[in-house]
Amino acid sequence: MNKRGIIILCIIATLLCIVLGANFYFMYYLNAEESQLASVRALENMIRHKIRHLKPAYLNRNPRFFMFRNKLLKNYKQANYENASVLWEIANWWPHENEIYPLYDSSMGQLLKTLRDEPITRASNLARGTQLKLLLRLSQQQKVIFKPQWYPRDVVIEGVVYSGKDRHVAEVYAFYLGAVLDLRWTPIVVGRVVNLKTEIYAHGDQELQNTIKIEVDEEGKETYCLYGRCHYCNEEETVCGDEQHNIEGVIIYIVPGTLAKRRSPWQRTYKEEKRAIWEDDMTYCKSLKNKMETMRLLDLIDVAIFDYLIQNGDRHHYETREERVVLIDNGKAFGNPNKDHLDILAPLYQCCLIRKSTWDRLQVFSGGVLTEIVDRLSKQDALYPLITDKHKRGVERRLLVVFAVVEYCMDKEGDKMFKTL
Numbered sequence: 001m002n003k004r005g006i007i008i009l010c011i012i013a014t015l016l017c018i019v020l021g022a023n024f025y026f027m028y029y030l031n032a033e034e035s036q037l038a039s040v041r042a043l044e045n046m047i048r049h050k051i052r053h054l055k056p057a058y059l060n061r062n063p064r065f066f067m068f069r070n071k072l073l074k075n076y077k078q079a080n081y082e083n084a085s086v087l088w089e090i091a092n093w094w095p096h097e098n099e100i101y102p103l104y105d106s107s108m109g110q111l112l113k114t115l116r117d118e119p120i121t122r123a124s125n126l127a128r129g130t131q132l133k134l135l136l137r138l139s140q141q142q143k144v145i146f147k148p149q150w151y152p153r154d155v156v157i158e159g160v161v162y163s164g165k166d167r168h169v170a171e172v173y174a175f176y177l178g179a180v181l182d183l184r185w186t187p188i189v190v191g192r193v194v195n196l197k198t199e200i201y202a203h204g205d206q207e208l209q210n211t212i213k214i215e216v217d218e219e220g221k222e223t224y225c226l227y228g229r230c231h232y233c234n235e236e237e238t239v240c241g242d243e244q245h246n247i248e249g250v251i252i253y254i255v256p257g258t259l260a261k262r263r264s265p266w267q268r269t270y271k272e273e274k275r276a277i278w279e280d281d282m283t284y285c286k287s288l289k290n291k292m293e294t295m296r297l298l299d300l301i302d303v304a305i306f307d308y309l310i311q312n313g314d315r316h317h318y319e320t321r322e323e324r325v326v327l328i329d330n331g332k333a334f335g336n337p338n339k340d341h342l343d344i345l346a347p348l349y350q351c352c353l354i355r356k357s358t359w360d361r362l363q364v365f366s367g368g369v370l371t372e373i374v375d376r377l378s379k380q381d382a383l384y385p386l387i388t389d390k391h392k393r394g395v396e397r398r399l400l401v402v403f404a405v406v407e408y409c410m411d412k413e414g415d416k417m418f419k420t421l
């Protein structure tokens with residue numbers, strides 16, 4: 001063979017290698033993707049099977065519930081007070097690690113009422129986070145956060161789990177749900193109707209006033225519309241007062257102490273065409289178990305259950321207080337009552353661990369009692385009813401899914417999945 005022949009042969013051989021190699025790679029890639037998909041599907045099927053065969057105890061009311069009910073109702077019943085300052089001082093001493101308020105305290109009911117009734121004496125934009133929120137001062141003293149209403153209760157937010165703006169009532173619901181499940185890690189929150197003209201604009205600083213548009217129609221009737229200052233704020237998207245200039249919103253008590261922000265290991269990519277590793281890798285938790293303290297992992301699993309019940313799929317970061325996880329920012333829940341995003345529960349089904357106390361507590365509120373008690377507790381809130389019946393049914397349906405996932409994990413891991421840390 002001459003020199004030219006050898007070169008041509010070499011080129012052909014190289015090309016063959018590249019084509020074959022690429023093919024093998026492609027086939028490997030396809031298989032890997034298929035098996036990942038298969039494992040996610042298999043898990044979903046397993047959970048579906050478990051739901052169909054749930055023990056009656058998970059479906060019926062638990063008689064132990066009565067031991068908790070009266071105490072809860074008594075503790076969170078809004079009550080008259082004499083001196084708001086004293087109550088705020090008490091509440092500012094409450095937090096310990098991530099527990100924001102005590103199990104039972106006679107000041108709680110009074111504190112809730114101060115947040116609902118005390119006059120707003122100053123208002124400004126709070127450009128923390130990305131969504132519209134205000135910083136209010138009550139009675140020249142206590143600073144609180146205000147998140148306004150964007151949607152009526154029955155609007156269904158379509159699309160991905162983190163679509164849309166905040167749902168203000170979700171913050172109140174989260175507060176009561178945390179109280180019921182003994183995950184007292186949320187800020188204390190009440191609903192409040194505020195007057196955009198006389199309470200917000202009139203006490204607003206120059207900057208806030210500049211972000212409130214006042215329109216006057218031919219009859220001289222004014223409309224106040226707030227767009228605020230924040231990452232997503234713009235003049236086209238406003239919160240407008242009704243005929244009396246009233247808007248709904250929530251007053252969020254500021255958690256005293258230092259908060260640290262951390263990236264969630266189960267963070268979404270926020271790009272619909274790109275999936276995160278944890279979304280396909282069902283063994284994702286294995287490496288985390290070596291990297292992360294068990295305490296932290298258990299906190300995040302509690303958070304996953306909490307978020308799954310209310311369908312908050314936007315906990316891209318979590319915050320800690322004294323090294324324990326707090327449930328700050330629960331506004332992106334209750335978007336679509338007809339849809340359950342199972343992957344919010346990934347920390348539970350991938351790690352197959354749960355705090356024993358959380359597991360015991362969840363079972364106390366089986367059989368429809370969970371949404372009933374949150375409903376009773378929130379009856380005194382200015383924004384009652386917080387969520388529609390469809391959303392309530394969603395919470396109950398998801399509680400069964402949590403039971404089913406724990407059953408699935410028990411099959412896999414046995415009792416060693418329950419931790420007492």
Ligand SMILES: Nc1ncnc2c1ncn2[C@@H]1O[C@H](COP(=O)(O)OP(=O)(O)OP(=O)(O)O)[C@@H](O)[C@H]1O
Nearest residue numbers: 128129130131132145187252253254255259328329
């Ligand atoms: N109750 C609170 N107590 C103390 N700090 C708070 C409280 N609520 C919010 N913050 C602080 O303000 C930041 C922004 O609040 P939040 O996360 O609710 O806003 P957001 O606009 O929804 O943010 P994101 O767009 O990141 O979801 C929080 O990261 C936290 O540091």
Ligand SMILES: [Mn+2]
Nearest residue numbers: 131329331332
């Ligand atoms: Mn948010």
